[in-house]
Amino acid sequence: MKSADPFLWELFKEELDLHGSELTKGLLSFESEGFKVIVAESLMRAAHSIKGAARVVELAALAEICHEMEAIFFALSEHAAPIKPDAADDLLKVTDWMVELSKRPHYPNPEEIISIDLQAKIWRKRLKTHLTGEQPEIIHENLSSSIGGLVNEPIGEVSPEENRDSFIKVTPNHLGNIMSRSSEMLLETHKLEALSPSLKSLRTLTQQSLLSISRIDGSSNDLKVCTTNLMKLVDRLDSFIEDFNGAVSNTRFLAERLHLLATQSRMRPFSDVVRGFPRLVRELSKELDKTVNLSIQGDKTWVDRDVLVHLEAPINHLIRNALDHGFETKSERIAASKDVMGQLIIEARHHRGRLLISVSDDGRGIDFDRLRAKLIREGFIAADQAPQMTTTELSRFLFLAGFSTRDSVTELSGRGYGLDVVQDVAEMHGGNVSVASEAGIGTRFELSLPIARSVVRSLEVSVGGQSFAFPFSDIVRTLTIHSSDLLIERGILYLDLDNERLPLIPAAALMQMPIDGVHSDVLLSVVLIETRHGKFAVEVDHFNGHQDLIVRPFDTRLGQLPGLSSAAINDLGSVVFLFDVDDLSRSASRYLTEHTIKPVEELSRTTRPIRVLIVDDSLTVREREKELLETFGYEVYTAVNGFDALTQFTQADFDLVVTDVDMPCMNGLEFVRKLRLDKKLLSVPVIMVSYKDSTEDRLKGLEAGADFYLSKNSLQNGALIETILSHFGKMNDTINLG
Amino acid sequence: MNQFSSEPVHHRIMMFRLGEQWFGIPSIFCVETLPRLPITKVPFKSDAFFLGVILNHADLYLCIEVRQLLTGCNSAESHPQHLRHVFPRLLLIKVLGELWVFEVDEVSGLQTIEDLCINADFTNENDLLSAQFELDGRQVFLIDAIKLANTMKARFNEIC
Helix, strand or coil: CHHHCHHHHHHHHHHHHHHHHHHHHHHHHHHHHCCCHHHHHHHHHHHHHHHHHHHHCCCHHHHHHHHHHHHHHHHHHHHCCCCCHHHHHHHHHHHHHHHHHHCCCCCCCHHHHHHHHHHHHHHHHHHHHHHHCCCCCCCCHHHCCCHHHCCCCCCCCCCCCCCCCCCCCCCHHHHHHHHHHHHHHHHHHHHHHHHHHHHHHHHHHHHHHHHHHHCCCCCCHHHHHHHHHHHHHHHHHHHHHHHHHHHHHHHHHHHHHHHHHHHHHCEEECHHHHCCHHHHHHHHHHHHCCCEEEEEECCCCEEEHHHHCCCHHHHHHHHHHHHHHHCCCHHHHHHCCCCCCEEEEEEEEEECCEEEEEEEECCCCCCHHHHHHHHHHCCCCCCCCHHHCCHHHHHHHHHCCCCCCCCCCCCCCCCCCCHHHHHHHHHHCCCEEEEEEECCCEEEEEEEEECCCCEEEEEEEEECCEEEEEEHHHCCEEEEEEHHHEEEECCEEEEEECCEEEEEEEHHHHCCCCCCCCCCCCEEEEEEEEECCEEEEEEECEEEEEEEEEEECCCHHHCCCCCEEEEEECCCCCEEEEECHHHHHHHHHHHHHHHCCCHHHCCCCCEEECEEEEECCCHHHHHHHHHHHHHCCCEEEEECCHHHHHHHHCCCCCCEEEECCCCCCCCHHHHHHHHHHCHHHCCCCEEEEECCCCHHHHHHHHHHCCCEEEECCHHHHCHHHHHHHHHHCCCCCEEECC | CCCCCCCCCEEEEEEEEECCEEEEEEHHHEEEEEECCCCECCCCCCCCCEEEEEEECCEEEEEECCHHHHHCCCCCCCCCCCCCCCCCEEEEEEECCEEEEEEECEEEEEEEEEHHHCECCCCCCCCCEEEEEEECCEEEEEECHHHHHHHHHHHHHHHC
16 A cells, blocks of 8 residues: 555655644744735645645545634634634644644554544544634543644755755764765865975975086986976976965865854754744643733744754743743733833854853842842841842852742642752753843743854863863963963962962873973963862963864763763864863862862961861761760761851861751752852861661762761760771861961 | 585684784674874873873764783883884774774785684683784784773773
């Protein structure tokens, strides 16, 4: 049977996806922009196309539904009458149902055909009522589409402006090969360019030989022939060099064009990811009884396909967030003298080498006072610290896994799992997310991502005789300083810049390469980087200039390479390692801690007892441990969970932490990990004490950064105090302070 | 011999030399022979076994040192100054879906060897060598490519 032909089925699926998308977009536009005859006519054509395709694959039931849809759109265009909401709903639902059908990998089997026919009959009957004006029957649940049925599949390589009938399928592998060959061609072209100086020197040599010969006295025939030949050689070399340079220049132009086209083939328009969002906003608005208008700006902005694939989930969440948390109800908006219709804007644009995607609303904004109060109430921050925290600092808590500003959980949001995913996706692609908000005005979330993963504009540097590169977008500043301008403090070199003291860390040390050491009276090449781990000055051997590097992912067998994100190829066809600046700064932070001379080795002016922080949600355990340690002369403080403990660290220094694992708000593993992210706290010893005593639990604890892992029995059997004493020596020892 | 006919079975073998020893690897595992290319050391990972990465056709390949594995000698020992010339080449192989590149002293090219000429009963301390044959007066050891790949993988995992 012709209809069972897999190729035809694939074509039908693409056709349905394409026209289904058009139907959805057109129907939604009736609601947002009002009825337009021209749109109704295009929807009629779309329905007609699906009808034809359905007939080819012998899905008569589908063809009949499309026939009804055609009739509806025809009637609408004839009478120029706006579409009724329930009719639009049904048309959208039946479109979703048809598109869901098209997601099947194979043509339906006979049993499935029977089921489709039955469902199609019900849909036809329902659609007919919109023509006749009868009351439609209630559609059974299994026939109605859900938000989960939204179509978000890319429709292929064609943009809306291109001829939809002329497109071909290309596998990602094939595209990758084209990309590789175009990169190779570019490299070979650069090598050709490098030959040009050699040709010029050949010409110079020939010219010099000619001059030398011309100075020889003599009129022999051989001499004349030699002179003539050399003159011809010079002329031909001139001509050849000119032709060669011309050809190389053209080849370079073509190779760069080809490479650009190959790179662009990886890029997709932002519209690919947002197609389903108008529908999402419509459905959510109805569900929440809010009126929201969605505006998408920059839908033609190019996005790397690797990034695009992961954008849908975070933007989806930001939209749900805006609709659930952000927008006020209709009555609230009226009371606030706002337009009843809320405005939700999704924008994509390129800015300074980055892709910026923002989701902004004109809703109620973030109530930072309420946020502050919630953070204090839940023990995330201390009450006296809260007033000093800026809105930016407070906003960071929004991205914590498990944290929510809502007091109750709705179906849409409120569980506190979502914004952390947004942040994870951004960071996974070398980007970040920020939020700006004003109470009563609105909120704006912005994702900042690299434009292309395949080509990165970078500053190439030499470190230990090897080539590395910093992505341009990650560099704060580059500078050349004199070694005499450096300061040394506790074994670390610092430079004073704009009233800021920055640690200077050799990149060679971070890459575990041999370091020459700092010589006096030399100029140093320095790159300033800044991440959440801090601001650092990274010393390199020298700058090699800016490059557009062709990125090559690491072989997965290599595993994780600290401080490096990938390999790349430069203009000369050499391998360059691209720094992962976030990971590099984490290494820098660790380096500082390991190489900073501890204060206990310096002269002390004051002393204090050894200060211990006990972290446990159980009052009994806290008091028991406190009592035990105070008996041995330690100064003991307590915290109820990881957050409380981190807050305590902002108020005092601790020499030892004894922490439980299972705690609410922030467990011991997460607490220790966060502790270790702070460069000042890297060296604080941590003992984990837990009822969970398996090898796996112990490994988890040690991997998180704990120095010791003991069972809760250690309180009774003396192992805890023994461990503490063995680390700190005699009971009466005190800490020397600098 | 083919059990269904009297025609002899032939094997296509890529032959190469490391030091004084000749080796062969079934051609099915060979992807390409390459000129000597710069090897870029990989920070944190490169050592005596994993030399680094090479760039070929705009792709990166892992380059490893197989000399010790196959001959029991390291590079310096197998190249005393009085020995014959070295014509270094790189051999790119693909075994069990993974690509590996290693340097050899000479590539003789693809040779067709009759099955009967291959001695699979020979004994050798090195279990990476599965058989042996003679060609043009040279003794050639046939490499068990699967075992070699597994050994390389295990060594590599130790590094990474």
